[in-house]
Amino acid sequence: MERHLRFGPTKVSKSRIKRLRGVQQPQYRLRVNDIRVFYDVTESAVEILAIIPKAAAQRWLDEAGTPDDSGTGEGQG
Secondary structure (H helix, E strand, O other), X not given: OHHHHHHOOOOOOOOOEEEOOOEEEOOEEEEEOOEEEEEEEXXXXXXXXXXXXXXXXHXXXXXXXXXXXXXXXXXXX
């Protein structure tokens, strides 16, 4: 987890990091086995918002995610 978030937190890949669409926050999701890490990236920091099991990820995102009202996408990617 540290390797991905320290050296390439915005480097989207098919298997690990996903830029989320349809939400303003969190911006990204990192997959590590059956764990999901939701986080935001600023110029100077990576802010981890949640580390949760895969089974609870969609429920957490529905409850804690901030919808993107700009109309630039649907779903979570």
